[in-house]
Amino acid sequence: MKITELPEVFTQALPVLNEINKNGFEAYFVGGCVRDLILGRHIHDVDIATSAYPEEIKNIFKKTIDTGIQHGTVTVLNNGESYEITTFRTESGYQDYRRPDHVTFVQNLSEDLKRRDFTINALAMDVEGNVIDHFDGLNDLNQQIIKAVGKAENRFHEDALRMMRAVRFMSQLEFKLDPLTRQAIDDNHELLAKISVERIRDEFVKMGIGPGSREAFQVFLDSGLSEEVPGFAGKKEALAIFPKLNFAPSTEANLWALMIILLKIPNDQIAHFMRMWKNSNALERQVANTVEFFDLISAQDPNNYDLFKVDLATIASAIDLAHILGQPINGQALIDRYEALPIKENHDLVINGSFLLKNGIPAGPQVGEILDKIIEKIVEGELVNDQKAISQYLANHLNNE
Ligand SMILES: Nc1ccn([C@@H]2O[C@H](COP(=O)(O)OP(=O)(O)OP(=O)(O)O)[C@@H](O)[C@H]2O)c(=O)n1
Numbered sequence: 474m475k476i477t478e479l480p481e482v483f484t485q486a487l488p489v490l491n492e493i494n495k496n497g498f499e500a501y502f503v504g505g506c507v508r509d510l511i512l513g514r515h516i517h518d519v520d521i522a523t524s525a526y527p528e529e530i531k532n533i534f535k536k537t538i539d540t541g542i543q544h545g546t547v548t549v550l551n552n553g554e555s556y557e558i559t560t561f562r563t564e565s566g567y568q569d570y571r572r573p574d575h576v577t578f579v580q581n582l583s584e585d586l587k588r589r590d591f592t593i594n595a596l597a598m599d600v601e602g603n604v605i606d607h608f609d610g611l612n613d614l615n616q617q618i619i620k621a622v623g624k625a626e627n628r629f630h631e632d633a634l635r636m637m638r639a640v641r642f643m644s645q646l647e648f649k650l651d652p653l654t655r656q657a658i659d660d661n662h663e664l665l666a667k668i669s670v671e672r673i674r675d676e677f678v679k680m681g682i683g684p685g686s687r688e689a690f691q692v693f694l695d696s697g698l699s700e701e702v703p704g705f706a707g708k709k710e711a712l713a714i715f716p717k718l719n720f721a722p723s724t725e726a727n728l729w730a731l732m733i734i735l736l737k738i739p740n741d742q743i744a745h746f747m748r749m750w751k752n753s754n755a756l757e758r759q760v761a762n763t764v765e766f767f768d769l770i771s772a773q774d775p776n777n778y779d780l781f782k783v784d785l786a787t788i789a790s791a792i793d794l795a796h797i798l799g800q801p802i803n804g805q806a807l808i809d810r811y812e813a814l815p816i817k818e819n820h821d822l823v824i825n826g827s828f829l830l831k832n833g834i835p836a837g838p839q840v841g842e843i844l845d846k847i848i849e850k851i852v853e854g855e856l857v858n859d860q861k862a863i864s865q866y867l868a869n870h871l872n873n874e
């Protein structure tokens with residue numbers, strides 16, 4: 474196969490490959506970028522493999538960064554772009570089923586492609602657009618199959634994360650899993666426990682929000698992979714709802730919110746669950762707010778003050794979750810009501826605490842309480858957001874005491 478028209482991400486990188494070639498070394502585009510090019514998918518970056526050693530690459534180019542020299546990778550800066558250039562290598566140095574801390578360089582491309590995870594990821598392309606396909610990856614792309622290069626078990630022993638990558642690609646590309654590759658996941662799922670949570674999480678999220686997430690999730694459950702990740706062990710039954718949903722989550726936050734709901738994690742344990750997965754505090758807050766608001770709207774029609782206390786993103790996420798879980802909620806009505814609120818945030822209020830003090834409220838905890846009360850009255854339409862009206866309200870309040 475020869476590709477005649479290369480997208481800009483590739484043509485921009487051509488001078489770099491040509492320069493390597495000019496110095497007597499081989500250079501190819503490899504991995505995900507070739508796969509995505511053939512699939513017509515968006516390409517975020519190109520990876521380059523070469524016969525040159527890292528030191529040789531550093532001698533050829535003026536601007537380089539040692540980004541992963543122990544893995545044989547040097548980053549080359551060229552024309553405002555950066556390129557990861559990795560020396561042909563094999564990962565025979567794997568200890569404990571994780572990525573190796575050292576690598577063995579190999580002489581040719583073929584040896585390099587042999588140690589890659591799946592046939593669709595073991596494609597390379599030269600500067601002329603010729604696709605190099607030693608493992609029938611083009612055929613598998615055509616047939617939409619995720620299939621390990623060579624013996625699947627060996628590939629998973631080299632890096633157990635690849636089992637998660639298999640279900641991730643199933644979801645992202647809406648591909649099927651080759652039966653022998655699937656069998657090897659069934660047989661080796663326990664190895665996933667050796668992999669860092671962060672790496673598992675990144676694949677889990679890509680799986681969970683991809684277009685084929687429900688099919689992939691089913692394999693994630695049936696193969697035993699789900700038993701090896703934080704908080705999911707013994708929860709297969711609760712999680713089995715996911716593949717049966719009519720709609721799947723499309724954002725990272727809603728994937729986590731959905732997991733929390735399916736797993737019936739109580740509100741006071743959401744933070745712990747999110748931290749087990751090494752999620753950021755910001756994401757944890759966003760997810761907790763979404764789950765809480767979802768619980769509220771599932772139980773009752775929220776009042777205006779409830780709407781005021783959340784933001785539009787949380788409302789939209791909670792509506793989305795309701796949709797995913799088949800809860801009959803009029804989302805547009807909630808959004809319309811939110812949009813119509815006279816104030817949406819504390820700082821939309823025309824007064825503040827010192828205004829209360831000036832109006833005779835004594836300093837102390839009641840200042841905050843009265844501010845909250847004022848906000849509640851304003852959003853419920855019982856008081857106008859206007860200094861005069863609020864003064865009047867305060868005067869009445871003090872008289873009634
Ligand atoms: N555990 C892994 C990770 C990566 N690779 C190889 O390294 C390439 C680049 O890896 P990465 O960027 O992580 O994945 P991509 O396949 O490029 O997918 P994405 O589009 O998500 O970047 C892969 O295509 C594959 O050939 C591998 O063999 N085993």
Ligand SMILES: [Mg+2]
Pocket residue numbers: 504505506
């Ligand atoms: Mg990539």
